[in-house]
Amino acid sequence: MSADDASVRRPTLTQVAELAGVSLKTASRALNREPNVAPSTGRRVLDAADLLGYRLNGIARELRRGATSALVGLVSGDLTNPFYSAVASGIERELRQHGLLLITANNDEDAALERSLVDAFLERRVRALLVIPSGSDHEYLSIEGNRGVPFVFLDRPPDGLAADAVLIDNAGGARSAAEHLLGRGHRKIALVADLKRMAPQKGRIDGFVKAMHAAGNNEWEPYVRTDVHDVRHAEHAVQELLALDPPPTAIFTTNNRLTTGALRGMRDIREQPALVGFDDFDLADVLGTTVVAHDMTALGREAARLAHERISGHTGPARTIVISTSIIARGSGERPPR
């Protein structure tokens, strides 16, 4: 279909209004989904537009204007991880308010796949691209950025290019988790962390280590397990840690998947160690799990807001927003050392 084909028999707004038996103004309002149109009237106008094929003209008009489509892309990890789905939900709600739609794609934590997804999104003329990048090298994005498509980084800072970013206070959150456990008398505190090469993990590890140093504690050192990348490995790592002699009396896990693994690994242990996990999660209240919480939908919302500002023409320098964290004490993090 080309713009010209459609324009040949283009029904006019007047025809739609006539068929629906409303004024031109009301027809226009109803088609633009403006408020103050009675539902039954709106329905009648939409039915009339459907009947006349008026929608097709919307596309034709868009092509004629040379407008790009009102799509915003998100490249992230798998949506079955509640962190990503909460972020996506926040983004989608914010975009919708600006008449923008969200396209999502899963990078499977693979930098090559991510690159080809970014390409695919740009080919489909997205208005902005939100990325929770898998790798640490984002220079390849800078070529695209120069083509005028704004990028916003979520959860992980851009490396090698200037772009807007919304991050979590990783170091601060980890430091308060560590201080929470130190404050209850723990010294043998295990650290179970994900891939060190990922910036949020690096921030959380640093925050934890700094708190230990500040407290003059080095008894945590035998209990560090990093590059633990999924639930199953976290479960095994925790089982292994608890089999040591002496075992750690407390555990800090640096994301929701590792906390799930730790809970599985601790399931059959009679004397449960203290546990604080980074990221809140569903049912943490039922399980009594103390967490470092942060507002994941706000993270998505803020990123979408920055993207929308860029789409609307904002051209200032790159901005970084940091989402704060707070400890939610539910029992597991308040267990004393044995």
Added chain:
Amino acid sequence: MSADDASVRRPTLTQVAELAGVSLKTASRALNREPNVAPSTGRRVLDAADLLGYRLNGIARELRRGATSALVGLVSGDLTNPFYSAVASGIERELRQHGLLLITANNDEDAALERSLVDAFLERRVRALLVIPSGSDHEYLSIEGNRGVPFVFLDRPPDGLAADAVLIDNAGGARSAAEHLLGRGHRKIALVADLKRMAPQKGRIDGFVKAMHAAGNNEWEPYVRTDVHDVRHAEHAVQELLALDPPPTAIFTTNNRLTTGALRGMRDIREQPALVGFDDFDLADVLGTTVVAHDMTALGREAARLAHERISGHTGPARTIVISTSIIARGSGERPPR
């Protein structure tokens, strides 16, 4: 940008291949993301294409061909519900294999919003539309279906039009949950269900009731709570049920949110009633919750497969695929009556 503007200085595939120092065939393979291209070679070809602006021609070519975009829309409830995000994940993985991308939008369980999202997707020329509909009246979709955009319904059957659908064996799953509890000697079995007007809920309620009738049991009747629509209401409903005299000895919850609410409502009860929940969920193993499980990503995958077949030209009659269920016994459903 128009197709003509881009074609003026269109770099050829030959130029890309030359710059990358590879054969035409290899350049084409790399650009089409075909396997059997060494990563370093693929990277070189993509870099060359970037440098020459070859991507812009992809869009130009698409416009020239008059091809519609390779987007598939999903309208569902909020992705923070793990049911929807698991389904979306299954869809996205399957679509990607066919070079299709997923656009998602949240209907907020509102039929009017759903309609306008469907409109927005069709305006953006999606190749197929996957819907987990909020309402029960889908006739308005039939107008669109006639325009040649295939619809696939997920989780809820189409009403008033013929369209492909992927459903869960709701009645069968609920019946086996009921039989599981009856088999452990329970008679006073509470039913906590979501909105009756939603087809999956209706199926689950019917399956439960039929199993009770088949067992000649009517002691469940005082313990029915339907139209319980969220976690908080489920928590209250369960607290209320357990305060009755006599209380139910077992509870069947008909979806993941209600199970979460039930677990919260039971948290402070010393003698825990038996519990079986429809839908499996993260940490159900740690909590020891018996569930009626089904493969949610398979549900999404199958729906995407049906959509892709239609996009590829399949024109047979509407098909329905039913995803089977199974009980996963983890303790909560095996507690005997007090």
